Amino acid sequence: MTARTSPExxxxxxxxxxxxxxxxxxxxxxxxxxxxxxxxxxxxxxxAGVNSAKLRKDLSYLGSYGTRGVGYDVEYLRYQIAREIxxxxxxPVVIVGIGNLGHALANYSGFRSRGFRVVALLDADASRHGExxxxxxxxxxxxxxAIVRDNDVAIGVxxxxxxxxxDVADRMVEAGISSIxxxxxxxxxxxxxxxxxxxxxxxxxxxxxxxxxRKAQQARPDGSVxxxxxxxxxxxxxxxxxxx
Amino acid sequence: MTARTSPExxxxxxxxxxxxxxxxxxxxxxxxxxxxxxxxxxxxxxxAGVNSAKLRKDLSYLGSYGTRGVGYDVEYLRYQIAREIxxxxxxPVVIVGIGNLGHALANYSGFRSRGFRVVALLDADASRHGExxxxxxxxxxxxxxAIVRDNDVAIGVxxxxxxxxxDVADRMVEAGISSIxxxxxxxxxxxxxxxxxxxxxxxxxxxxxxxxxRKAQQARPDGSVxxxxxxxxxxxxxxxxxxx
DNA sequence: AGGAGTTTGTGAACGCGAGAACAAAATCTG
DNA sequence: CAGATTTTGTTCTCGCGTTCACAAACTCCT
Numbered sequence: 055m056t057a058r059t060s061p062e063x064x065x066x067x068x069x070x071x072x073x074x075x076x077x078x079x080x081x082x083x084x085x086x087x088x089x090x091x092x093x094x095x096x097x098x099x100x101x102a103g104v105n106s107a108k109l110r111k112d113l114s115y116l117g118s119y120g121t122r123g124v125g126y127d128v129e130y131l132r133y134q135i136a137r138e139i140x141x142x143x144x145x146p147v148v149i150v151g152i153g154n155l156g157h158a159l160a161n162y163s164g165f166r167s168r169g170f171r172v173v174a175l176l177d178a179d180a181s182r183h184g185e186x187x188x189x190x191x192x193x194x195x196x197x198x199x200a201i202v203r204d205n206d207v208a209i210g211v212x213x214x215x216x217x218x219x220x221d222v223a224d225r226m227v228e229a230g231i232s233s234i235x236x237x238x239x240x241x242x243x244x245x246x247x248x249x250x251x252x253x254x255x256x257x258x259x260x261x262x263x264x265x266x267x268r269k270a271q272q273a274r275p276d277g278s279v280x281x282x283x284x285x286x287x288x289x290x291x292x293x294x295x296x297x298x
Numbered sequence: 299m300t301a302r303t304s305p306e307x308x309x310x311x312x313x314x315x316x317x318x319x320x321x322x323x324x325x326x327x328x329x330x331x332x333x334x335x336x337x338x339x340x341x342x343x344x345x346a347g348v349n350s351a352k353l354r355k356d357l358s359y360l361g362s363y364g365t366r367g368v369g370y371d372v373e374y375l376r377y378q379i380a381r382e383i384x385x386x387x388x389x390p391v392v393i394v395g396i397g398n399l400g401h402a403l404a405n406y407s408g409f410r411s412r413g414f415r416v417v418a419l420l421d422a423d424a425s426r427h428g429e430x431x432x433x434x435x436x437x438x439x440x441x442x443x444a445i446v447r448d449n450d451v452a453i454g455v456x457x458x459x460x461x462x463x464x465d466v467a468d469r470m471v472e473a474g475i476s477s478i479x480x481x482x483x484x485x486x487x488x489x490x491x492x493x494x495x496x497x498x499x500x501x502x503x504x505x506x507x508x509x510x511x512r513k514a515q516q517a518r519p520d521g522s523v524x525x526x527x528x529x530x531x532x533x534x535x536x537x538x539x540x541x542x
Numbered sequence: 543a544g545g546a547g548t549t550t551g552t553g554a555a556c557g558c559g560a561g562a563a564c565a566a567a568a569t570c571t572g
Numbered sequence: 573c574a575g576a577t578t579t580t581g582t583t584c585t586c587g588c589g590t591t592c593a594c595a596a597a598c599t600c601c602t
Binding site: 209232 | 504
């Protein structure tokens, strides 16, 4: 692949766009599987669930990969996005905490198929060591540093209970990991230069609950609330019933 | 006052704020467990991992629950936020798709402790029916409508493989569910008035990979790119037409 | 009681992202 | 080959969310 990137083009892709690129990638994969060779921004936007103007603008940050009057070559665009995200290379990943969630993650096929390779599963519980999960043996947490060094691991996944998360994060950073995906609730503190993304299952449900509650209140606009003796009555109404 | 006055006084809480309220809730719970009775916006902001000005502005949408010169009563504020989100009541939830991820979700204690009660686990695979997961029996997917009706379920969780997701969503909506948390990849299409939130594990990793790649390139600003012979794990990603 | 010290709540400035609208570039048609 | 048609890439405008900065309000101390 043309290793000649323009001398520090330094294209700064907006964070909101970066978050959508994987969605486009997935949509393009669907189109490929459906046998589509070419698509317009309208089609792709529909498949990705976004506005076509937004899609075009997002893609414009990567370069001009479309043809006016024609559209995009599905295969070509897919490769360009994959390259931009970095999933044309193989990313070794370690997962720490092999409880229910860790199991699910280790078995999740979406990782491998998207360029992520689980090179190690770690758990502090010695009774789990040696157990095979998705073909990978569970090893002691203390092996972390050696594993990271030997496999050049940059990305770590934390799936431990909350109390252990900060300690695991510290050890990961110490071992040289610079990107962390955290499933444990709570806030992680990490040094400058380390990226953390958090996924909190119960937060998502709570956001849904909020909107659900509003809908229920709206359907009953007499101001009556379920119980809540507390003053400060608020009547929920108005609502742009779309959460994204 | 406030009883049946102008209803347009209803406070419209910004979406970004709604998404942070559960984080504050969690932070307040931590403070309570640590025995803290009162806290300043600085302390709470630190515990929640946000800027204190943002925290104060967020809270101001709920009302004036603090005391100037003093701070917030932890217990009181926690109740107010919980009430606003709606987690003072009990939300029945159904989970569809009891694979690895469904298992993990069913066992996730964070749901119950935050006002969500898993009333049913559904799976299309008959060989799983009757199996107990986290004390709840797995039942046929066709029981959905009856379960939703009998338990007044408003929230559904989809943890099936991607191809089944849209069908499950359709059936959920038909059964009367109006909020969906979707773990399956791909875009769900639902009617107006139904909220969908998506959690995509591989997308989070891809976002991390993008930033990780940037860090690597930045450390080596000569424009060189890693060798990348591109074995491309996924199906034919290969021959990208040509690079102009 | 009054002044000093805190800390909240909010008005205002600012920056980023979303969407509309349009010009540029390619194909198609006669 | 010229004009009509299609669709991209980009510019412009608007609204939302973040952050700053400060007045208001409360406590504490003398």
